[in-house]
Amino acid sequence: MTQTVQAQRSQTGGTPQERADAWLAAFEQALRARDVQAAAALFATESYWRDLVSFTWNLITVEGRDGVAELLGGTLESTDPSGFATEEPPEEADGIVTAWITFETAVGRGRGMVRLTEEDGQDRAWTFLTTLYELKGHEEPRLDRRPPGAEHGASKERQTWLERQQAEAETLGSTTQPYVLVVGGGQGGIALGARLRQLGVPSLVIDKHGRPGDQWRSRYKSLCLHDPVWYDHLPYLKFPDNWPVFAPKDKIGDWLESYTRIMEVPYWSSTTATSASYSEEKGEWTVEVERDGNPVTLRPKHLVLATGMSGKPNVPDLPGMDVFTGDQHHSSAHPGPDAYAGKRCVVIGSNNSAFDICGALWEHDADVTMVQRSSTHIVKSASLMDIGLGDLYSERAVAAGVTTEKADLIFASLPYRIMHTFQIPAYEAMAERDKDFYERLEQAGFDHDWGDDGSGLFMKYLRRGSGYYIDVGSAELVANGEVKLVHGQVDHLTESSVVLADGTELPADLVVYATGYGSMNGWAADLISQEVADRLGKVWGLGSDTTKDPGPWEGEQRNMWKPTQVENLWMHGGNLHQSRHYSLYLALQLKARHEGIPTPVHGLQEVHHTS
Numbered sequence: 001m002t003q004t005v006q007a008q009r010s011q012t013g014g015t016p017q018e019r020a021d022a023w024l025a026a027f028e029q030a031l032r033a034r035d036v037q038a039a040a041a042l043f044a045t046e047s048y049w050r051d052l053v054s055f056t057w058n059l060i061t062v063e064g065r066d067g068v069a070e071l072l073g074g075t076l077e078s079t080d081p082s083g084f085a086t087e088e089p090p091e092e093a094d095g096i097v098t099a100w101i102t103f104e105t106a107v108g109r110g111r112g113m114v115r116l117t118e119e120d121g122q123d124r125a126w127t128f129l130t131t132l133y134e135l136k137g138h139e140e141p142r143l144d145r146r147p148p149g150a151e152h153g154a155s156k157e158r159q160t161w162l163e164r165q166q167a168e169a170e171t172l173g174s175t176t177q178p179y180v181l182v183v184g185g186g187q188g189g190i191a192l193g194a195r196l197r198q199l200g201v202p203s204l205v206i207d208k209h210g211r212p213g214d215q216w217r218s219r220y221k222s223l224c225l226h227d228p229v230w231y232d233h234l235p236y237l238k239f240p241d242n243w244p245v246f247a248p249k250d251k252i253g254d255w256l257e258s259y260t261r262i263m264e265v266p267y268w269s270s271t272t273a274t275s276a277s278y279s280e281e282k283g284e285w286t287v288e289v290e291r292d293g294n295p296v297t298l299r300p301k302h303l304v305l306a307t308g309m310s311g312k313p314n315v316p317d318l319p320g321m322d323v324f325t326g327d328q329h330h331s332s333a334h335p336g337p338d339a340y341a342g343k344r345c346v347v348i349g350s351n352n353s354a355f356d357i358c359g360a361l362w363e364h365d366a367d368v369t370m371v372q373r374s375s376t377h378i379v380k381s382a383s384l385m386d387i388g389l390g391d392l393y394s395e396r397a398v399a400a401g402v403t404t405e406k407a408d409l410i411f412a413s414l415p416y417r418i419m420h421t422f423q424i425p426a427y428e429a430m431a432e433r434d435k436d437f438y439e440r441l442e443q444a445g446f447d448h449d450w451g452d453d454g455s456g457l458f459m460k461y462l463r464r465g466s467g468y469y470i471d472v473g474s475a476e477l478v479a480n481g482e483v484k485l486v487h488g489q490v491d492h493l494t495e496s497s498v499v500l501a502d503g504t505e506l507p508a509d510l511v512v513y514a515t516g517y518g519s520m521n522g523w524a525a526d527l528i529s530q531e532v533a534d535r536l537g538k539v540w541g542l543g544s545d546t547t548k549d550p551g552p553w554e555g556e557q558r559n560m561w562k563p564t565q566v567e568n569l570w571m572h573g574g575n576l577h578q579s580r581h582y583s584l585y586l587a588l589q590l591k592a593r594h595e596g597i598p599t600p601v602h603g604l605q606e607v608h609h610t611s
Helices: 003-008 016-032 036-040 064-079 161-171 187-198 249-262 352-363 381-388 395-399 404-412 416-433 435-443 456-463 474-479 521-527 530-536 576-594
Strands: 043-052 059-063 082-086 091-093 096-104 108-119 122-135 180-183 203-206 271-279 284-291 294-298 302-305 327-330 344-348 367-372 377-380 468-471 484-487 490-493 497-500 505-507 510-513 569-571
Touching: 016 036, 016 082, 016 096, 016 108, 016 122, 036 064, 043 064, 043 108, 059 064, 059 416, 096 122, 108 404, 122 404, 122 576, 180 187, 180 284, 187 203, 187 249, 187 576, 203 271, 271 521, 284 302, 302 521, 302 576, 344 352, 344 505, 352 367, 352 468, 352 474, 377 381, 377 416, 377 456, 381 416, 381 456, 381 468, 404 576, 416 435, 416 456, 435 474, 456 468, 468 474, 521 530, 530 569
Parallel strands: 043 122, 180 203, 180 302, 302 569, 327 510, 344 367, 344 510, 367 484, 377 468
Antiparallel strands: 043 059, 082 096, 091 096, 096 108, 108 122, 271 284, 284 294, 490 497, 497 505
16 A cells, blocks of 8 residues: 555544545645556545546546546646645535535646545545636636726727727638638537637638528527526626526527627638548648638638537438428428418427427417327426426526536536436436326327436437427327327328328328437538548447447547547537537637647547447
8 A cells, every 4th residue: 555545544534624625635645646546546446537628638537446547647747737625615415525626737727526435434536527627828818817908008000999800800711711610600619619719719610501590590480498598508608687598599599699799709601611621741621611602712720510419410211202292391491380370290200399390380270290200208398497407507506606607517527427327316206296297198199218227318318319308388289189199110202191101191281300310420421521420430429328329338428529530620519508518628629739738638539330
């Protein structure tokens, strides 16, 4: 046994503050001595260390003492961590001491959380979260570092703010090149663009739509956020206190447009990327784009695809689609219900978009049939907001001191490997609360599930990004029979109907394919090449070996917000919460590279699946 561990072995008695201080002191002592085994011995037999960039220049979770030793063995010398301290008084509950911590590395400052549990008579780390939040010497110009704005005094060379903005816009893409090109100007691209702007990284966000926010405005008119406002803030600029809990799509679109202007995000609308290739010799991309119909060549060092975590729409190729005389389209292209009053509408699918579209069509007096092809998890919005999100993202959470930023770190501190164990009791409580609803739904013939292990919506989202619906009313229409329900796979279409594999024929004037989306690397295949898409590999999922999330276990979202097997190609996206939270870590990785700071990546993800 090393001296470092012997020094830490003491009674676990004492206040939570004393216990946390003792563990942090022993951990720092081991790190300072470069005693990897001593540091690893401070972790419990079952333990998890999740690092977001600070030690690994990666997003990675390691498990157990061997995992800790491996991580430190590969990173300790270059990271040179120090200054571990509690950020606020630690708390103890159910035998676990929870402490918010701060620390420094050779190049940055970090914060995180440690949960201590008693094992063999001493405190050991059960979960450990470390995150980088700023780079030394490259801090964001915020608070006491905010820019002065006005330049006092007289100067013949003075440029106004507007003149500087105009000069930048005129030269960008011609005499000056962006260091980072972000393809996709939805919430993900805009959030990353804002981060990069604040960090002083020359960047450009491009999007095919005419205005920022059109990604939302162009969707079916009943679309609204199913997540609450506290979960959905963008970086720097939060929604105002009177913002609705569930924002309609057009309101979100207007907010994104305003946000882009206020945060001075360099943004080209009406711009489509047509091809991209990377030169290892030059260390840069060549990206051909069309801006307002005019060809432009961009040469960024880094390319970020922020085209949506859902990837390309999955449009089935069915016999008879060419002879069907009605309207047919994927849910992503659904214009809304207005033209379909009195029409026979068949919606193929039974997840979020399918339910929203069925509900809106029913409201406009259409004859609506839902085709359920596989089981779906449904949770009542009110129950999810209260039981599933209320402790972290709600007005009561804010009143208890849990800001959105703090909630993000709490959520991040739960390793994906054990997250389902925290989710299962919550969904069991929801099942009990809404028992009558689920009985009526199943009596109507709906094939309902709670996830492969009963862990519900969040784990389905993280594992596969599909298979669920947050009910804001449309599930009631299925439960009471006002939206008709049939089961099975579609075999073919006729001129005026959808025919299922069992021979059931559904007369139709409209067919909506609410059939989901492919992996994000489909965008890479289209823009760059299939070879690069395969080298990148499947995007999204944890490797949980559950439905649509094949193993092996990877421990983090595949290829998201971190280095990939394709040099200088990055993937960014997710819901508003993920776009906000993980844009920080992606922006810091790009900033470090822009400044020439060494970024030795530890544990670069292997590719196990190509799509």
